[in-house]
Structure formats: C-alpha cells, structure tokens
Amino acid sequence: MPDRLPGMSSIPAAPDDAVRACIEDRRAAFLDDLAEWLRIPSVSADPERASDVRRSADWLAGKLAETGFPVTEVWETEGGPAVFGEWPSGDTGAPTVLVYGHHDVQPADRSDGWHSDPFVPEERDGRLYARGAADDKGQVFFHTLGVRAHLAATGRTSPAVNLKLIVEGEEESGSPHFPELMRTKAARLECDAVIVSDTGMWSRETPTVCTGMRGLTDCQIDLYGPDQDIHSGSFGGAVPNPATEAARLAAALHDEERRVALPGFYDGVVELTPRERELFAELPFDEDAWLRTAHSHAALGEEGHTTLERIWARPTAEVNGIAGGYQGPGSKTVIPSRAQLKLSFRLVAGQDAEKVQQAVREWVVRSLPDGIRHELTFWGVSRPCLTPLDHPALRSVVRSMERAFGQRVLFTRAGGSGPAADLQDVLGAPVLFLGISVPADGWHSPDEKVDLDLLTKGAEAAAYLWGDLAEHWSTEARTTEVLSQEE
Numbered sequence: 001m002p003d004r005l006p007g008m009s010s011i012p013a014a015p016d017d018a019v020r021a022c023i024e025d026r027r028a029a030f031l032d033d034l035a036e037w038l039r040i041p042s043v044s045a046d047p048e049r050a051s052d053v054r055r056s057a058d059w060l061a062g063k064l065a066e067t068g069f070p071v072t073e074v075w076e077t078e079g080g081p082a083v084f085g086e087w088p089s090g091d092t093g094a095p096t097v098l099v100y101g102h103h104d105v106q107p108a109d110r111s112d113g114w115h116s117d118p119f120v121p122e123e124r125d126g127r128l129y130a131r132g133a134a135d136d137k138g139q140v141f142f143h144t145l146g147v148r149a150h151l152a153a154t155g156r157t158s159p160a161v162n163l164k165l166i167v168e169g170e171e172e173s174g175s176p177h178f179p180e181l182m183r184t185k186a187a188r189l190e191c192d193a194v195i196v197s198d199t200g201m202w203s204r205e206t207p208t209v210c211t212g213m214r215g216l217t218d219c220q221i222d223l224y225g226p227d228q229d230i231h232s233g234s235f236g237g238a239v240p241n242p243a244t245e246a247a248r249l250a251a252a253l254h255d256e257e258r259r260v261a262l263p264g265f266y267d268g269v270v271e272l273t274p275r276e277r278e279l280f281a282e283l284p285f286d287e288d289a290w291l292r293t294a295h296s297h298a299a300l301g302e303e304g305h306t307t308l309e310r311i312w313a314r315p316t317a318e319v320n321g322i323a324g325g326y327q328g329p330g331s332k333t334v335i336p337s338r339a340q341l342k343l344s345f346r347l348v349a350g351q352d353a354e355k356v357q358q359a360v361r362e363w364v365v366r367s368l369p370d371g372i373r374h375e376l377t378f379w380g381v382s383r384p385c386l387t388p389l390d391h392p393a394l395r396s397v398v399r400s401m402e403r404a405f406g407q408r409v410l411f412t413r414a415g416g417s418g419p420a421a422d423l424q425d426v427l428g429a430p431v432l433f434l435g436i437s438v439p440a441d442g443w444h445s446p447d448e449k450v451d452l453d454l455l456t457k458g459a460e461a462a463a464y465l466w467g468d469l470a471e472h473w474s475t476e477a478r479t480t481e482v483l484s485q486e487e
C-alpha cells in the first residue's frame with residue numbers, strides 16, 4: 001500500500017509507550033538541565049557577554065557528551081563559537097541527518113517589562129519563562145531527550161540515523177560568520193537532510209510543520225543630482241530632481257495588480273500547488289486578529305492571493321525607506337542635491353538572488369535620466385528554501401509529529417529569512433523544520449517562554465523521527481533523488 005500523502009491523513013500511528021515512559025522518567029532532570037543552560041546569558045549582540053556565549057557553547061558540548069554523543073566539538077569562528085555533535089548510527093546505509101539550532105539569545109533586561117528575571121528561569125502555569133526558553137535553547141535541548149527516548153524505546157545503543165547537530169552562537173546577530181563556517185566545515189556537516197529546530201507551529205491546538213522559508217536580498221540606492229541644493233524657482237522644471245527620481249523608482253516597483261514590476265523578477269518562481277493552497281486555507285486564520293498583530297489597518301498585496309499566500313509563498317518588493325530634500329518645519333523651495341531609497345526583496349524557491357540583484361541594477365540604470373548619478377549597494381543574500389509536500393523526509397517529519405500530538409498536522413511556511421536555508425544551498429540537502437514553539441511564546445519579547453507540554457512533544461516527535469527516517473528513506477531512494485535533481 002502506498003504511503004499516505006501528508007495532509008491526507010486518517011489516524012496517526014499510536015504513540016510508543018516506551019518513548020513516553022522514558023520522557024516522563026527524565027522530564028525533571030531534563031528541565032533542571034535546561035534551566036541551568038538558560039541561566040547563562042549568551043547574548044551574542046553584547047560584546048560584554050562574549051564569555052557567556054563561550055560558556056554556553058562549552059555547557060552544551062558537555063551535555064551532548066553526557067547524552068552519549070561520541071563526538072562533540074566547539075567550533076571557533078571570528079565571533080561566537082558553534083557546537084558540533086555527531087553520533088554515527090553504525091547501520092550501513094543509514095541516512096545522515098543534521099539538526100540545526102542556535103545557543104545565543106536576544107538581549108533581555110528585567111526593566112524591558114519581564115515579570116521575572118530573564119536569566120533566572122521560572123515555571124508558571126506549565127510554561128518556563130526565560131530568555132531563550134523557546135528561541136532557541138529549549139528547542140535545541142529537546143533533541144537530547146528525544147535521542148535518549150529513541151534509544152530507550154528501540155533498545156539501540158546508537159541512533160537509527162547518523163545524527164549530527166550544529167548549534168551556532170551568532171544567529172541573533174545575523175549569523176555573520178556562519179556561512180563561512182558552513183563552507184569550511186562542509187565535509188563534516190555533510191548530510192542527507194537538515195532538520196531545523198528554530199521555528200514554531202501555528203498554535204497549541206493546531207500543530208503544523210513548516211515547509212519553507214523565504215529568502216531575502218536588500219539594497220540602498222543613493223541618488224545624486226545638482227552638486228548642491230538649488231532654488232526651485234530659478235531651476236525647477238528644467239533639471240532632474242533626485243527626490244523625484246527616488247519616488248519614481250519606488251512607484252515603478254509594483255504594477256496595478258500589486259505585482260512586482262521588475263523585469264524577470266518572477267522567473268523560475270515555484271508556484272503553490274492547488275493542494276498547498278487548499279491546505280493553507282484549512283488553517284484557522286483570523287485576518288482581523290492578524291491585522292492587530294500587524295498593527296495595520298488593512299490587508300493589501302498581490303491580487304489573486306490570500307494573505308497567508310502573500311506572506312509565505314509569494315516573492316515581494318518593499319520600500320523600507322525613502323529620504324531626500326528638506327525635512328524641517330515650514331517650506332524650503334529647493335531641488336535637493338541627493339535622495340536615498342532602501343529596498344528589500346523577499347524571494348521564494350526557484351528565484352536566483354544574484355539574478356534579482358542584476359535585474360535591479362539594470363532597472364535602475366534604465367530608469368534614471370541623465371544628470372542623476374547613483375550608487376547601488378546590496379547588503380546581503382539569504383536564500384529561500386522549500387521542501388515539496390511529497391518529499392519522503394518531510395513525510396517522516398509529519399508522521400512523527402502526528403504520532404506525538406495524536407492528531408493530523410497541517411502546513412505552514414515562514415515569511416522571514418534565516419541562515420538555515422543556506423544549509424540547503426551549501427550542503428545540497430533538503431531543509432525540514434521540527435519546531436514546537438507557538439506565537440504566544442514571545443520570541444525576542446519580554447516574558448519569553450516555552451510550553452513544557454509542547455517541549456516534551458518535540459522530544460517525542462524527534463524520538464520517532466530517527467526511526468521513521470531510517471525505515472522509510474533508503475539509500476537507494478536518496479541516490480535516485482540526487483540523480484533526478486541533477487538532470
């Protein structure tokens with residue numbers, strides 16, 4: 001009988017009593033350990049916390065060794081160190097899985113509005129409050145409990161997959177050295193699939209699996225006209241105005257249907273399948289509530305797409321800033337000498353960031369009149385990633401989540417961008433997401449927390465996942481996939 005497709009499930013497989021018993025047995029010790037880790041204020045943005053970021057890396061490496069990982073290493077970068085752990089399966093042909101997370105945290109101070117010290121974890125109403133509880137220490141650490149439960153339930157002494165972990169120390173500071181680390185350590189990080197545990201689910205009641213992230217490229221365009229501000233009466237209407245040209249560029253970014261008008265922008269875009277659109281539409285989305293979180297007074301975007309489709313699956317262009325000319329009180333009738341435009345482009349699977357950058361360059365040159373000089377600076381690139389719903393590794397993630405939660409799971413994507421997606425590019429392996437955080441966890445906000453029931457569900461899902469991947473995803477299947485990708 002063929003495997004059922006995700007999202008077409010009937011009843012999830014029953015939970016494994018041995019997995020649940022192991023998690024229950026170890027729950028208290030697991031939470032004590034996590035609390036100890038959360039007490040280390042590993043704030044990567046604060047140079048004065050550099051020693052804490054290091055302490056956090058050493059602490060994790062020690063705990064991975066204690067869990068049983070035969071290889072644990074702290075990898076130096078120009079900035080905060082990363083932690084690598086490896087636990088070979090011992091089974092020939094076992095798939096290799098790389099778990100990604102981070103051990104640094106956002107800054108936090110009690111005076112920001114916390115009800116308890118952000119670095120003194122406190123349990124209230126089944127939730128653990130601390131900076132990093134959900135983002136991302138809790139979600140990294142559930143993997144130690146997950147692998148223990150996997151071994152206890154299967155009687156194995158090593159996991160059914162070759163298990164690797166990479167936990168970086170600068171994610172909250174934009175991962176400045178992670179791409180370089182990925183490249184230099186590519187051989188050690190080699191894998192068949194990446195599991196990112198730095199994401200969330202729709203809600204406690206609606207467990208979901210994220211299937212992709214958008215990419216990003218952003219730029220600044222400086223426009224220079226007259227050599228100085230000049231009189232708009234003496235010269236206006238007869239010379240080019242850089243502020244007008246900035247506005248013309250901004251206005252020309254979208255067409256009447258709110259589609260991005262940059263030539264070639266949609267080339268290669270992987271469109272949503274009808275099934276994906278159906279499944280998105282099944283999510284209990286409340287647009288009014290969403291608008292309140294957006295602090296916006298209306299929804300607006302590309303015609304022919306829903307709000308969720310627009311933020312998850314469609315590429316976009318935004319004006320992030322526009323400046324130029326006189327900004328003081330009253331009027332000053334000048335043609336300014338300069339203006340500036342800051343633009344960002346969210347990208348989806350199939351788009352090539354370098355091609356988009358080239359299209360922007362050509363568009364700017366073509367659009368500007370003589371007499372306007374420009375400088376165009378691109379800040380960086382995050383790549384998009386997407387795993388198709390019928391990918392065998394994604395199906396394993398879905399089955400494992402459904403088994404842990406005892407209910408059908410739906411699908412989301414992430415509108416934002418992050419370094420995890422780059423792993424797909426550098427390692428040539430699909431990126432999958434196993435995250436249990438919910439929006440109420442308050443990432444980056446005061447009173448960040450993690451729901452302890454969901455945290456142990458995450459461990460349970462991980463416990464099932466390694467066996468499921470090993471069973472359903474043979475070396476043969478992986479070779480065929482690689483071949484078909486190369487065609």
Ligand SMILES: [Zn+2]
Binds near residue numbers: 102135136
């Ligand atoms: Zn994070």
